[in-house]
């Protein structure tokens with residue numbers, strides 16, 4: 001499978017989680033659309049492209065189990081969340097209940113709009129190690145107050161690489177009359193996604209991570225009843241549309257001025273590639289590799305896993321607690337000297353009395369093997385012997 005990917009063979013690539021990686025047949029499909037666009041820009045952008053986009057959106061909708069006019073393509077989750085949060089009409093004192101494991105860009109977006117409105121972004125501490133769903137739910141709902149209006153939560157977290165029980169959160173939020181907004185950036189094709197079962201009000205996912213499309217392909221789902229709340233982030237021809245479609249939601253958000261939407265058109269090809277290469281089976285192997293590696297590395301680094309090591313909380317990534325005097329230098333040395341691409345990060349999470357927990361996050365995609373994990377282990381062992389960059 002490694003030969004299908006465009007990744008530099010000199011690099012041990014253990015960071016699929018950040019920006020994904022695109023296999024050649026899907027990338028070729030992307031370039032095919034780009035070439036068509038440049039051969040006849042007017043025809044492609046105004047006639048053929050919109051038809052292809054509709055087909056692609058329909059394929060995506062079928063895959064995530066929603067209607068084709070409940071979902072629009074956006075370049076990335078930041079765009080999706082800015083569309084959503086900017087339009088929420090937050091009032092002073094309103095609270096948004098979230099966790100302390102969320103992605104930094106989303107924390108910043110919420111902080112920005114909450115500050116403007118005088119609303120409060122409540123980052124409820126989720127203790128690690130995470131041992132059971134019940135423990136999670138109890139900790140999360142402790143943050144609920146009469147002022148809570150919205151629940152915002154990642155389905156798979158970025159710093160800690162944990163799968164959160166989002167379905168249970170959405171169910172309870174619904175009973176409480178709260179709006180649910182799910183950051184599913186890592187979800188599509190990483191774990192199963194069925195929006196008709198999840199029942200989040202709003203969901204965003206990135207296709208360029210685990211669904212293997214080229215960069216700049218993500219989506220925003222908003223259930224029909226709420227779509228009227230969301231004005232376009234970029235006002236363009238879709239606003240006061242000359243020839244409106246049946247859906248204002250699509251008109252508003254699908255046309256954001258002249259742009260190359262070729263990445264959006266690769267979704268049918270990506271889905272076909274994943275299905276025909278039996279990806280659901282392959283990802284099981286990756287999960288197993290992660291679980292084995294997690295325990296082995298915790299042992300080797302004299303630390304503990306931050307969750308029960310099982311499919312309940314772990315997908316194709318794991319975050320291992322580490323201690324380093326200089327985390328940026330550690331990352332640089334791993335890349336420059338050992339040619340390993342891997343995220344090493346500071347967080348504000350507390351774990352085992354270390355108030356600023358640091359993690360190294362391993363991703364496993366089909367192009368990774370046990371050998372890659374051994375390369376990382378050897379490098380860490382070497383670094384530990386030679387420097388004070390790793391305790």
Ligand SMILES: Cc1ncc(COP(=O)(O)O)c(C=O)c1O
Nearest residue numbers: 018076077078103105154158185
């Ligand atoms: C939880 C989560 N949300 C969102 C994103 C991506 O957001 P964007 O591509 O807009 O920076 C990521 C990317 O790693 C993520 O892990």
